Amino acid sequence: MKNLLAARLTWPVVALAALLLLNFVLQPNFFSIRVQDGHLYGSLIDIVRNGAPTVLVALGMTLVIATRGLDLSVGSIVAIAGAVACSILASSGSEANVPVVIVAVAAALAAALVLGAWNGFLVAVVGIPPIVATLILMTAGRGLALLITQGQIVTVSSAAYRVIGAGFALGLPVSILIAAVIYAAAALLTRKTALGMLIDAVGVNPIASRIAGVPVKGINWSVYAFSGLCAGVAGLMISSNVTAADSNSAGLWIELDAILAVVIGGTPVGGGRFSLSGTLVGAFIIQTLTATAYTAGIAPGVMLVLKAIVVAAVCVMQAPRVRSRAQRRVPSRPRAGVRS
Template structure:
């Protein structure tokens, strides 16, 4: 305990992993409903942080100014999600290509907002969002809990979760059964971008600055890995929000541990690549059947020899 709140490695994992957990929750619904991924979440993180910090730096620093800045950033994030949903659901572009457009252009937009510079802010109210404490715990954890609760209630206590799973499993059959698949796709992309916007606010408020070039860089890859580790199928149709949160914590624990033991940060990317490979092989039905076939062919001669002796 220090200055009225807990600190240490576990608290750092929870605090720094908050952004990844929120982005991964949104990514879970996208993968479950579209059998694709949202590669634009990193750019949305940068844009949301840039808009919020720009408005606060030009404002009077009051609470109302912070609320307007946060609201504007989240509104823009939703609009970006509508754009992704339009390209995927209405135009029919593949999700990975549609979101790649915003991934590339969004990074440029964030740099235009910041004029290629790092915008710094010194506002206690805004800093509390990502670096404050409540009940001895980081305030960001409570934001993660709220986002998780909203996603859980919408997908497990309403018919929306069934619609997402049905669209992800059999989109044509769902449409013929009366499910508005386009509306479901619009929703998941809007929610995913909103989650990325919240993560951008947490990240920029934690460091009291907005970096349009590096903020949220490669977070989409970590989010996809967290979703896969959590048990959500990349083929769509089923998802586990709780498993996604656990997967995000595993990734953040891995990253924090590597930093703490003094291993070069570049090794983190290599380790994550091996984790992705292993998880994808485990989820591959063809790979599992191949292992089962080899195990049977190896054990069959031994069983035959035992029977002959008997």
């Protein structure tokens, strides 16, 4: 019990469970999942599917924040990726063609990677503070996306492109599978190799890390490039789901949702430590909140207040002081060496 209360993930998981329970009370068939046209169908599947872009963006954000950084430009990269893919498809004249779709997707991801690397360059090489460096692209990026689409909402009707955001494979939405694969790859790379430790080290003390021989510039550069790539994939999902590139509203405020997901998940904003599983739970808390608003019929304006209350509650619960107090209150069997 003591360890459970102290564990970093406990409160986010409790919050998520409470939210799901609230939905169950509001709508008794909330947990029911049935097979519809050969794939799974239900509220939970909707939440995971609609949450997939946020999960991806938050995943990239976790690693950036772990190095004491911040990436504000992800929302703009989401818009640019969609704009690039849809513009190529629309101007190709043969958008149903699978090779054309592959080219469009590859171009969008390449653009996202380049933009992420640009952020990395500004932070790692030029030495601009991350919040300022990524603010540049946050501001300019949406304009860039509008330039690409010439200020229009570019609509495509390619069935192959639609698979990314709205298709199904193995009975599950493709977007969930894509997010799961990228998440697993990131988890393996950071936990089974020394990469995770190196990222932590950069976050704890970049100067000491450099002196100790950690390739600080390279790490910084790669986390921003990875964050850009994640945002690019998220952008493809969002635009593919509605088969259109809406440069004005695609990915709007997603950077804030992602930062929230990271913080709720227990990764400190000061860097030096990160939790990918925490971020996953955090992203689903945010998506479940959104779904609750639609189910319960709460006006979007009011919903922002509720969102803030939940986030504040989880953050307070996670604060080191609160956690150590909770630990002390629980009557415990005498055991040696549990003080953290």
